[in-house]
Amino acid sequence: MTLKPNLIMCIASIILSSGTSIASAQDATNNASFENSTAVLDTSVLFAIGAREAEQAIRGSFGWPTFQEGFVESVYFRFDPDGYARFSPSPRLDEDVFEIQCVQNGSACIAQKNGVEIGLTPEGRIQVRFDGITPNDSFFVSDRKTELPLPPTILEPLDARLETLLSSSSELIIKRELEVLQSISLVGFSAVTTYLRWVAQGQSPRVFPRGWPVPAQSGQLHSSGLTQPSEWETATNAPQVSKTTWHMQSRNPTNTQGFANAGFVRNGQADYQSQQYGQLQSEFQAMKDELATLRSGGGQTAPIHANQGWASQVDHGTVFGNEIQSVGQHSDIVAPNYSALQNNGVETELARTSDFANFANHFDNTNLRPQFGIQRENLTQNPEDMLLNRVMNLEAELETLRQLISRQQQYGAVASQSGQKPMFESNQLSTNQIQSSSGEERIKVLENLLLQRLGPTKPVTQPMPIILDDTDSQEKREQELVQEMLRKLDSNPPTIDANIQGDNSNATAPQSDEYVSLSDYLNRVLKNNGLNTDQ
């Protein structure tokens, strides 16, 4: 019986305490929004060349003591450690402003301007939301001289074409019937979308599109940073890597961000690269096995939709753009290694030790990276053999990567605590894709996988011609997209970076013509399947 009053007391105290905590929580929510704000950015990590970290005087009891400011893509910007940013063509950041606020510890950032909101989908694609529109409203982009109509897909997550188009346009015009409902300046759109991805990816420079003034980050290790990650006192306040995982992120084949911004290597990057190296190795081994199976068996007859793989990539337009960037960076450092490998006779050794010795000899007259056009003399080559040739090259890349890793480990590369997320999908996923396909489809899968890793070297940063004629079929648009992409790929050969090669590098080594470019190869494949636009 004596327990009863105690029980009542307990329940009462629990209720009271819960009430108190609820009240406290409400106080915190209502009156202390700063309490919920978390540093997600290290303002000493520069967003673009010329940016700087600065201090701000705070009169109150809370706020961010540092911020970063700079100028990129024709707009000035400033952002705080919690991701709050403003982009404007005016240095006062007072006109035509994109204002970005981040919630949920920076995992979700929204840019706003005149009733338009821009955010990222979980897959990393840009999505634009408009206030007060109806289904009958139409959208146009304008360069102040002409207007181009936009498809209704503007309301969906943007593909690469639309994103590029918006980035290169001056205004987005919303019309209701013939009347202009709203005109929204798109100045800064490109910088803002890059910023959104940069924040979501924990300030990874690999999200920067081609042509972005990537800041030299080596200097940041020493003096430029006012915000040192080690200074953040607690985990909750430490600059955090976003938990967001994009589809792009999981598909990204190779992490070469550190190389693209040579000189700055974060803590743990060497380990991470080692892990990549292992994954690449096992993945390519699986691909080699698969190709060997294909060569020995059939797989020639199964009909496929040739642009299926492309379509999937195009559908993830922004994703694709980033993959291109990543691969482009990768190519920058891998390309010289071809020469090195050739000089060292590595490929010869590979050829001798494999079934593909004769295959390599077919490409005596093919440039390693043809400048332009299609190598029509190779049209007769077996596509599978070419694919295998690419595999050999990839193995060479693996070796390069291995060497880099060992070198970085040797020099004890400078570290940062911000963890890097896996940037390409697990080996298991690739294997599953390969295994779930058959015949030509398998080859296509392999092609796509390889394309992700090797093919394009330039992101789609220039506005691409968009066919807005509704009568065009989806298939045709995709074909044209492929064609455009191929053209861009061929027009941007990788550069040779002798610095990364070390003693074995030979920047002036004559390019081998033993290889055919991937774009040539893809053209041929598409042509064979009746998809080439030349036909």
Add this chain to the structure above:
Amino acid sequence: MPAQLRNVILIIFALGLLGSAISGAIYLGDAVGETVNNNAVKLAKARAEKDALETERAAKADLASEFLKENPEYSALTSLDNADANGFEIRTALENSGAGNVDMETLPSLLRGQLPSQSLSSISNGEKRVSPPRMCEMPEDFFDKLDQENNEKSFPGYTETNGYVRRYKPRRGFLNDREMQAAKVAWGYFEKFTQESTGLANSVGGYPSTTLWDTASYISGMVAAYELCLIEKPEFDKRIMRLLTTFRNLKLFRNEMPNKVYHTKTAAQVDYSNKPGEIGYSALDIGRFLVWMRIIRNRYPYLANTIDNMLLRWDYSNIIDKDGVMFGAAVDKETKETIYAQEGRLGYEEYAAKGFALWGFKPYFAHRAEPYLTTNILDVRVPYDGRDPRVFHSQNYVVTESYLLDGLELNWDLPHDDMSSDAIHSDGWRAEFADRIYQVQHNRFERDGYMTARSEHNVKGPPYFTYDTIFSDGYPWNTVTPRGDYSPDHAAVATKAAFGLWALWDTYYTDILYEAVIELFDPERGFYEGLYEGGTGHIEIQTANNNGILLASLLHKVQGRILTGGTGGSEVWYTRFRDRDLRIRRKLPDPPQKADWLPAYRHPAQMEETQ
């Protein structure tokens, strides 16, 4: 007469003479002996005293010479003979003289501490300003008498002594029902957001963090609540003693001065994100805190010892230099060393300087208006700090708050002025500048229709804080974030500015401001920070600074100038640690004398503009 009888008589006479002579001789001998003995004792005593004095003097001389070897800059303090032999006489003479400059350097340390501070009332033998009664203790005709006293005829403009008489009058009188309700609601903020464990009040609602600036606002709220009879003495004492005790044990930034920010639940040093850490100190915040320490010390003398001992812990050696420039401190991100940088711009700098001057410091440079410039906004020459932000990396915001605080708390008077009429502002240019700050906002309302009462204020969500300025960065009516972004959406009628203007400028325009903010509160949480200019409602945030200044404004209506005269006499603040070099190391000041007073400036530019 027979011959025998004559002989007998002669013999008797002779014997009498002989006896008398013998008695006299005996007496005389005794007397001489006693005198000789006394003189010997006295002589011995005198010798002993002299020896003791010489021993003591020699010991002190040794100590002094040792000290002077280590600190040659104090070689002027070598007149120890005067200290021992004539010190009391010197002090008495000084006290009796009443006026005149004292050469403090010729006085020994012990005596310097005992000198009474010189104020205007002590010099002129005038009537010192005393604390008015609490509102509930005021006679009903209190303000009738006050009106009669203040009916002196004085013309607006500068006086011969560089004081200033304003064209506008402050509001005075009892609080009406709406104002009492406002006071209760504002005090409700502190009732809700004061931490029991430390006695500190949160700066912003439920966020358990505070600065010295905001703590001063809490003290102003506390004093107002007591004087307006919202709380009684037990409650006031409990709160103030808890707070002062916390400050007595507060961990200081590198054993110098209080850190910029403290956690209100633990009183631990924190950074701007309320995580443990030290970030430096703010001279402006400390200056405002010192104003309120002097206010409560003068109003409530029983708190004097507590306050003095609390402030004596601080090391003032770096916060003010010998020229009177104020410095804040920060931590170098790389070397972790303390960085000292000049702090304060026109408006805030002079207000904080007065806080230091009230405690005997000499912030001459900080109190000067120079360098300043003016810009013409709506026909008003608005003064702003002339230091170029591009060069000095510090913004020169023109806002209302610092002028309001100076007016409410100090009546725009000089720190030593404890007797002049409220109608005459002895720190003349401050009052005149304040009038300009009011006038330009008034003009904006009349010409553009914008109800304007601008100040710095918090906002909900990023950027959390804005300087809602009258002028900054070359632009009028510029609303900017601390990092410099133009943020016009955050322009607002600041509640504290509106109340302050209403209290100090009795005009129809401030009546409108009053109506705009008098009910701008959450009854459970206090007054909102302000009302957005753009029509997007109120700023949904409550702060200690806003509610504290609001209460001070209401208190000013009832009692006028909040700083009252001191009790006079010696202060522990000046007498303690005189027997050691701690005062020198911490640069603790001596009681201010007339020669130490901040001068009343009158700038040529002002004269031209105002004539």
